[in-house]
Amino acid sequence: MEPSEGKGSTEGVQKPTPASATRPEPVEVSKEETVAEKPAKTAEVKTEKAQPTPRPKRKPSDIDVEKKVENTKEDMPVVEKITVGHVHLSGCTGCLVSFADNYEGLFKILDDYADLVYALTLVDVRHIPEMDVALVEGSVCLQDKSSVEEIKEAREKAKIVVALGGCAAYGNITRFCRGGQWNQPQMESYVPINELIDVDLYIPGCAPTPQQIRNVCIMAYLLLKGTDEQKELAGAYLKPLMDLAQRGDEACGCDLMYDVINQGLCMGCGSCAAACPVRAVSMEYGKPNIDRDLCIKCGACYAQCPRSFFNFDVMNEFEGISELIKGVME
Amino acid sequence: MVLGNYKSVVAARSTDNEILKGAQDGGIVTQLFAYALEEGIIDGAIVAGPSDEPWKPEPVIATSKAELLAARGTRYTLSPNISLLKEATRSYGLDRIGIVGTPCQMQAVRKAQLYPIGMRDVPDKIALAIGIFCMENFPYQGLEAMVEDHCNVKLESVKKLDIGKGKFWAYTERGAVAQIPLKVTHKYEQPGCHVCLDYVSNLADVSTGSVGAPDGWSTVFVRTNAGEDAWSKAIGAGCFETKPIEEVKPGLDLVKKLATDKITKNQKTLEARATFGVGKGLRNPYI
Numbered sequence: 001m002e003p004s005e006g007k008g009s010t011e012g013v014q015k016p017t018p019a020s021a022t023r024p025e026p027v028e029v030s031k032e033e034t035v036a037e038k039p040a041k042t043a044e045v046k047t048e049k050a051q052p053t054p055r056p057k058r059k060p061s062d063i064d065v066e067k068k069v070e071n072t073k074e075d076m077p078v079v080e081k082i083t084v085g086h087v088h089l090s091g092c093t094g095c096l097v098s099f100a101d102n103y104e105g106l107f108k109i110l111d112d113y114a115d116l117v118y119a120l121t122l123v124d125v126r127h128i129p130e131m132d133v134a135l136v137e138g139s140v141c142l143q144d145k146s147s148v149e150e151i152k153e154a155r156e157k158a159k160i161v162v163a164l165g166g167c168a169a170y171g172n173i174t175r176f177c178r179g180g181q182w183n184q185p186q187m188e189s190y191v192p193i194n195e196l197i198d199v200d201l202y203i204p205g206c207a208p209t210p211q212q213i214r215n216v217c218i219m220a221y222l223l224l225k226g227t228d229e230q231k232e233l234a235g236a237y238l239k240p241l242m243d244l245a246q247r248g249d250e251a252c253g254c255d256l257m258y259d260v261i262n263q264g265l266c267m268g269c270g271s272c273a274a275a276c277p278v279r280a281v282s283m284e285y286g287k288p289n290i291d292r293d294l295c296i297k298c299g300a301c302y303a304q305c306p307r308s309f310f311n312f313d314v315m316n317e318f319e320g321i322s323e324l325i326k327g328v329m330e
Numbered sequence: 331m332v333l334g335n336y337k338s339v340v341a342a343r344s345t346d347n348e349i350l351k352g353a354q355d356g357g358i359v360t361q362l363f364a365y366a367l368e369e370g371i372i373d374g375a376i377v378a379g380p381s382d383e384p385w386k387p388e389p390v391i392a393t394s395k396a397e398l399l400a401a402r403g404t405r406y407t408l409s410p411n412i413s414l415l416k417e418a419t420r421s422y423g424l425d426r427i428g429i430v431g432t433p434c435q436m437q438a439v440r441k442a443q444l445y446p447i448g449m450r451d452v453p454d455k456i457a458l459a460i461g462i463f464c465m466e467n468f469p470y471q472g473l474e475a476m477v478e479d480h481c482n483v484k485l486e487s488v489k490k491l492d493i494g495k496g497k498f499w500a501y502t503e504r505g506a507v508a509q510i511p512l513k514v515t516h517k518y519e520q521p522g523c524h525v526c527l528d529y530v531s532n533l534a535d536v537s538t539g540s541v542g543a544p545d546g547w548s549t550v551f552v553r554t555n556a557g558e559d560a561w562s563k564a565i566g567a568g569c570f571e572t573k574p575i576e577e578v579k580p581g582l583d584l585v586k587k588l589a590t591d592k593i594t595k596n597q598k599t600l601e602a603r604a605t606f607g608v609g610k611g612l613r614n615p616y617i
Contacts (some may be wrong), residue, residue, distance in 0.1 A: 204447055209446045210450065214447065222508045265432045265525060267467065268410050269435045270438075271412045274415045275447060307522065
């Protein structure tokens with residue numbers, strides 16, 4: 001990585017207000033601001049890096065893209081983007097890949113709703129900047145000083161901290177680590193981020209699904225930048241996921257026993273069996289049977305269960321909300 | 331609101347005698363799926379198919395009319411149809427899924443669409459969700475006790491099971507009819523049904539059940555754009571004969587009464603659960 005390029009982009013992003021808020025005419029955009037915009041256009045960033053030649057001040061395509069964004073914004077109900085970062089702790093990058101698996105939807109989100117200001121693999125920024133939403137992937141290794149510092153910093157710099165995926169939320173398979181792995185055998189203690197910082201929202205699952213991440217991004221955008229009506233809808237939508245963050249940081253297929261069947265709530269729909277990523281849940285005579293040796297503790301089965309939470313005010317509007325999501329992604 | 335949002339409601343039955351022969355009432359689900367399959371509205375449907383044990387349903391993904399026919403009729407025991415929802419998009423490769431289920435299963439479908447926590451790529455692939463009316467359901471062993479111990483009929487020889495006119499009925503292959511008062515069946519109900527606040531599958535695209543319509547007919551609510559699209563095309567193709575619900579007996583009032591009864595009763599259960607212990611309650615999934 002060119003030192004000059006890294007420096008340039010860091011400076012660009014460290015500006016607390018992203019350039020998108022009050023953007024000058026496209027032709028007047030300075031070099032730094034262009035870079036700050038760039039994270040949205042992953043492909044172009046890569047193309048530039050691949051070129052050893054001096055960086056062109058501006059390619060014609062850049063100007064076109066910026067014009068297009070300006071035009072799109074005319075049609076948007078609200079004008080400002082939110083800033084989102086991806087904080088990578090002890091996870092497998094599967095959560096980030098899942099986010100990227102929205103394909104063109106990812107570009108739509110980055111074009112119109114969220115600036116990606118931090119992500120190890122996608123954004124050339126070394127230190128956690130101020131941001132609206134931090135999507136944290138992975139659990140925290142207590143013996144890894146930088147991880148511990150990073151999660152604390154994420155809490156300070158982000159308005160909303162999201163535990164993205166089973167590891168950040170519940171520990172997931174890192175719960176089974178006992179150390180002794182090369183080349184850091186002393187790293188043996190992995191905890192969900194909730195044990196070190198307050199977490200605002202959980203997206204369970206291994207991997208969390210592209211559609212669930214998409215929905216949370218859209219709803220977070222509406223919550224922070226939408227009209228009063230949109231804020232109300234987004235608040236109602238996000239509440240159960242925020243409640244999950246308050247519920248605790250231990251998950252297991254056993255939750256289906258403790259919090260559903262033992263509570264007299266199971267009606268045998270089969271959602272848990274469909275949600276389980278490792279087929280640890282089978283339906284025997286209409287009720288879930290959990291193979292605890294297979295369970296990786298991702299929390300998907302319980303969160304998917306209609307009897308873990310079911311908010312009628314949101315669910316009754318399923319047709320409108322589905323159309324809303326489809327609409328904003330077009 | 332006990333009947334949910336709907337665009338239209340009619341009494342209807344299939345015009346296909348083959349479907350009606352083994353249907354519970356008007357053959358609505360089988361007929362609508364058969365039509366949707368033929369027209370490409372769905373690529374396959376998750377239905378309660380037969381299994382190794384008599385009257386024990388096994389969720390299956392039907393991709394032909396023959397498989398749909400094998401799943402006709404109500405089983406009165408649990409068929410975890412949602413368990414195949416993700417699998418249908420995977421090993422079966424369905425892009426447009428049809429699914430039938432009870433009101434709680436329709437709730438599960440909508441939760442899978444709005445909160446697809448473990449339902450990767452499922453939300454956009456639900457093409458037609460048909461809900462059935464449901465007062466409560468029974469575990470398989472409960473059904474077994476009702477049929478074999480109370481009705482004194484072998485499950486293997488039962489041709490049809492039905493609930494109606496305040497009774498639970500078992501009809502055998504050789505023509506014997508056994509019936510017990512519904513009161514006797516209550517203790518076999520699965521507990522999870524007692525917190526359910528939906529009788530007529532408010533969240534389905536199309537919901538249907540016998541209540542409100544004459545014998546051999548079904549009441550059909552058309553609720554969503556997707557439901558209306560499929561239903562109107564099927565009507566246009568002559569799949570169903572219909573009667574205005576106002577002109578049939580016992581009509582919509584009975585549906586409304588039973589829905590209100592169920593929801594009122596279960597609201598009370600929820601309230602009782604809140605103070606179940608001493609200063610402690612049981613969990614309420616709706617708050």
